[in-house]
Amino acid sequence: MASGEEDGAVEEKETNNKKKRTKSAIAIAWLTVYNIAMTAGWLVLAVAMIRFYLQKGTHRGLYRSIARTLKFFQTFALLEVGHCAIGIVRTSVIVTGVQVCSRIFMVWFIASSIRQVQNQESVILFLVVWTVTEITRYSFYTFNLLNHLPYFIKWARYNMFIVMYPLGVIGELMTIYAALPYVRRSGMYSLRLPNTYNVSFDYYYFLIIVMLSYIPLFPQLYFHMLRQRRRVLHGEVIVEKDE
Numbered sequence: 001m002a003s004g005e006e007d008g009a010v011e012e013k014e015t016n017n018k019k020k021r022t023k024s025a026i027a028i029a030w031l032t033v034y035n036i037a038m039t040a041g042w043l044v045l046a047v048a049m050i051r052f053y054l055q056k057g058t059h060r061g062l063y064r065s066i067a068r069t070l071k072f073f074q075t076f077a078l079l080e081v082g083h084c085a086i087g088i089v090r091t092s093v094i095v096t097g098v099q100v101c102s103r104i105f106m107v108w109f110i111a112s113s114i115r116q117v118q119n120q121e122s123v124i125l126f127l128v129v130w131t132v133t134e135i136t137r138y139s140f141y142t143f144n145l146l147n148h149l150p151y152f153i154k155w156a157r158y159n160m161f162i163v164m165y166p167l168g169v170i171g172e173l174m175t176i177y178a179a180l181p182y183v184r185r186s187g188m189y190s191l192r193l194p195n196t197y198n199v200s201f202d203y204y205y206f207l208i209i210v211m212l213s214y215i216p217l218f219p220q221l222y223f224h225m226l227r228q229r230r231r232v233l234h235g236e237v238i239v240e241k242d243e
C-alpha cells in the first residue's frame with residue numbers, strides 16, 4: 001500500500017474510533033439519566049404505597065391511588081426494548097420485549113381497566129414484588145454505569161429474582177384469574193358477530209390464552225436470569241441462543 005493510502009486508512013480508522021467513543025459516551029449519559037429517573041420513579045411508588053398503607057391501614061384503594069404513576073413509569077420501560085434494538089445495551093430484544101409487554105398488559109388491560117380486581121391481595125403482591133425488583137435493578141444499572149457498584153446491590157440483583165420472579169408471576173396470574181368473571185359478564189374488549197368487519201374476538205378466551213402463555217414463556221425468562229447470574233456472580237462464559 002502506498003504511504004498516502006496508508007495515512008488515509010489510519011485517519012479513517014481514527015475517525016471511526018472517535019465516532020464510536022462519542023456514541024458510547026452519549027449512550028452512557030442517556031442510560032445513566034434513564035436509570036436514575038426509573039430508580040426515582042419506583043422509589044416514589046414505594047413511598048406512596050407505604051404512606052397509603054400507614055395512613056389508611058388497608059390495601060383497599062391503594063392501586064387507585066398509585067395507578068397514574070405506575071402507568072407512567074411502567075410504560076416508559078418500553079424504551080428498554082429500543083435500547084436493545086439499537087444495541088446500546090447487550091440484552092435480547094425478545095427477552096426484554098416479553099418482560100416489558102407483559103407488564104404493560106397487566107397494568108393497562110387488567111389492573112387499570114378492571115376496577116373490580118384493583119383491591120385483590122394479588123395486585124398488592126405483584127406491585128410490591130415489581131417495586132422491590134425495579135428499585136434494585138435500576139440502581140444496579142446506575143451504579144454499574146458509574147463504576148461504583150456496591151456488592152450488596154449486585155448480589156441483590158442476581159439473587160432476589162429467584163424468589164421474586166415466581167412471586168410476581170403468582171400475583172399476576174391470580175389477578176388475571178380474578179378478572180375472568182367480570183370480563184365474561186361485561187363482554188369488555190370483545191367483538192361479537194354479526195358486525196361490519198365480520199370478525200369476532202373474545203377477551204375472556206384471550207385472557208385464558210395469556211395465562212397459558214406463561215407456561216412456555218416464563219421459564220425462558222427465568223433461565224435467562226439464572227444464566228445472567230452465573231455469568232455475573234460466578235464469571236461463567238455463557239453463549240446466548242436467543243440473540
Ligand SMILES: CCCCCCCCCCCCC[C@@H](O)CC(=O)SCCNC(=O)CCNC(=O)[C@H](O)C(C)(C)COP(=O)(O)OP(=O)(O)OC[C@H]1O[C@@H](n2cnc3c(N)ncnc32)[C@H](O)[C@@H]1OP(=O)(O)O
Binds near residue numbers: 102133
Ligand atoms: C400482549 C400480551 C402479553 C402476554 C404476555 C405473556 C406472559 C409471558 C410471561 C411473562 C412473565 C413475566 C412476569 C414478570 O412480570 C414478573 C416479574 O417481573 S416479578 C419481579 C421479578 N422480576 C425480575 O426479577 C425481573 C427479571 N428480569 C429482568 O431483569 C429483565 O427484565 C430481563 C430483560 C429479563 C433481563 O435482563 P437483562 O438480560 O437485561 O440482564 P441484565 O440485567 O443482567 O443486563 C444485561 C446487560 O445489559 C446491561 N443493561 C441492561 N439494561 C440496562 C440499562 N437500563 N442500563 C444500563 N445497562 C443495562 C446490563 O448492565 C448488562 O450489561 P453487561 O453484560 O455489560 O454486564
